[in-house]
Amino acid sequence: MKLLVVGGGGREHAIIRALKKNPQVETIYSLPGNGGIAQDAECVPIGATDIDKIVAFAVEKKVDYAVVAPDDPLVLGCVDALEAKGIPCFGPRANAAIIEGSKIFAKNLMKKYGIPTADYAVFEDMDQALAYLDTAPVPTVVKADGLALGKGVIIAQTREEAKTAVREMMEGGKFGASGSRVVIEEFLTGPEVSVLSFTDGKVVKPMVSSMDHKRAGDNDTGLNTGGMGTVAPNPYYTPEIADRCMKEIFLPTIAAMNAEGRTFRGCLYFGLMLTPKGPKVIEYNCRFGDPETQVVLPLLESDLLTIMRACTNGTLAETEVKFADKHACCVILASKGYPEHYQKGFPLTMTEEAAAHTYVAGAKLDGDTLVTSGGRVTGTTAVADSLEEAIREAYRISDGVHFENAYRRSDIGQRALQALK
Numbered sequence: 001m002k003l004l005v006v007g008g009g010g011r012e013h014a015i016i017r018a019l020k021k022n023p024q025v026e027t028i029y030s031l032p033g034n035g036g037i038a039q040d041a042e043c044v045p046i047g048a049t050d051i052d053k054i055v056a057f058a059v060e061k062k063v064d065y066a067v068v069a070p071d072d073p074l075v076l077g078c079v080d081a082l083e084a085k086g087i088p089c090f091g092p093r094a095n096a097a098i099i100e101g102s103k104i105f106a107k108n109l110m111k112k113y114g115i116p117t118a119d120y121a122v123f124e125d126m127d128q129a130l131a132y133l134d135t136a137p138v139p140t141v142v143k144a145d146g147l148a149l150g151k152g153v154i155i156a157q158t159r160e161e162a163k164t165a166v167r168e169m170m171e172g173g174k175f176g177a178s179g180s181r182v183v184i185e186e187f188l189t190g191p192e193v194s195v196l197s198f199t200d201g202k203v204v205k206p207m208v209s210s211m212d213h214k215r216a217g218d219n220d221t222g223l224n225t226g227g228m229g230t231v232a233p234n235p236y237y238t239p240e241i242a243d244r245c246m247k248e249i250f251l252p253t254i255a256a257m258n259a260e261g262r263t264f265r266g267c268l269y270f271g272l273m274l275t276p277k278g279p280k281v282i283e284y285n286c287r288f289g290d291p292e293t294q295v296v297l298p299l300l301e302s303d304l305l306t307i308m309r310a311c312t313n314g315t316l317a318e319t320e321v322k323f324a325d326k327h328a329c330c331v332i333l334a335s336k337g338y339p340e341h342y343q344k345g346f347p348l349t350m351t352e353e354a355a356a357h358t359y360v361a362g363a364k365l366d367g368d369t370l371v372t373s374g375g376r377v378t379g380t381t382a383v384a385d386s387l388e389e390a391i392r393e394a395y396r397i398s399d400g401v402h403f404e405n406a407y408r409r410s411d412i413g414q415r416a417l418q419a420l421k
């Protein structure tokens with residue numbers, strides 16, 4: 001089989017490595033991929049949002065199956081466009097990807113179908129938003145409606161801070177059109193859990209739970225990033241909570257999307273907060289998380305391609321989705337200064353052991369040399385029988401990844417470890 005994977009980060013590298021395990025796979029095209037992915041797939045310089053070119057390429061190469069991994073092509077209708085040419089895909093169509101593409105859509109869906117989430121109000125008019133904030137309880141949370149590279153969420157400790165965020169989004173154009181409408185919502189507390197799930201629109205099969213580390217600095221300090229590391233499973237996500245989430249959140253969400261005529265097929269990511277009043281949805285993503293994928297897929301014992309095709313064909317109920325009873329930890333190495341200003345272009349080298357455990361996110365080939373090209377550069381994953389050992393191994397192996405100005409958090413997994421004790 002010839003496969004095509006749209007996207008070019010650490011998540012896509014992890015997906016490609018998992019797909020390659022299926023002996024039916026002959027070729028994987030990675031669009032655009034990156035210098036590290038080039039070890040595992042045939043990278044083609046077509047951008048992930050260049051839908052016309054992606055479709056033309058897929059048709060020309062007679063691709064048998066496509067996986068659209070990032071949020072923006074999904075929201076832009078990449079799956080619809082490929083399917084229109086007869087190419088089966090993993091990923092939701094645009095009318096379902098809106099569950100991530102518009103926070104207002106997601107909030108209204110949850111309200112309409114009684115799915116637990118933070119209380120909220122939606123504003124299209126800045127003056128009304130500012131007036132509302134005069135009496136809103138603080139801390140409060142201000143979110144841009146559309147996709148904002150994970151940066152469209154401000155937790156405001158004071159009303160002034162919240163107002164500044166609203167002005168920047170609605171007037172300053174900080175997030176472009178994504179910020180022309182905002183959601184202001186109740187501040188929730190409790191441990192966060194990421195649950196990625198497979199769904200064919202009929203059944204939902206959750207993957208092993210995980211914990212992201214979004215802040216740049218140790219002890220969850222500093223700016224929000226795309227994620228500095230992950231562990232799986234998430235110790236806060238007990239079997240009792242998992243049952244409750246299935247009944248109160250996962251199944252109702254699938255049913256709600258069907259009722260709206262927006263059947264979701266693909267990976268639906270539930271960003272949950274385990275509040276004192278029970279699990280609530282913080283966000284939905286219409287795709288695999290990054291770097292959650294880098295700990296979840298290494299624990300998957302069943303065949304990824306078989307599961308993905310079952311999601312497309314509506315046969316997920318009969319398809320095995322089995323995870324190892326082990327632990328995984330992924331440590332991200334970023335360019336110093338990320339997520340703000342950082343330098344790139346430094347040679348990236350890895351020991352053989354490190355290369356086997358590392359997914360490359362931000363590096364390109366300069367001739368034969370791999371050089372850094374992004375904020376997050378690599379993610380090194382270790383799997384072990386205990387969380388403690390997985391953490392120790394992930395750090396030890398990531399010592400074998402070298403580039404100038406490398407930065408990593410030193411406490412990935414520590415909170416999870418405390419929770420286990």
Ligand code: AMP
Pocket residue numbers: 118141150151152153155185186187188189192214271282283
């Ligand atoms: P998001 O981009 O929606 O994932 O939000 C980024 C982060 O902001 C989340 O991972 C949470 O840590 C935090 N967050 C978002 N919404 C809330 C909320 N209502 N209450 C508390 N924290 C929140």
Ligand code: GLY
Pocket residue numbers: 150212226227285288289290291292
């Ligand atoms: N790691 C969070 C996300 O992929 O959105």
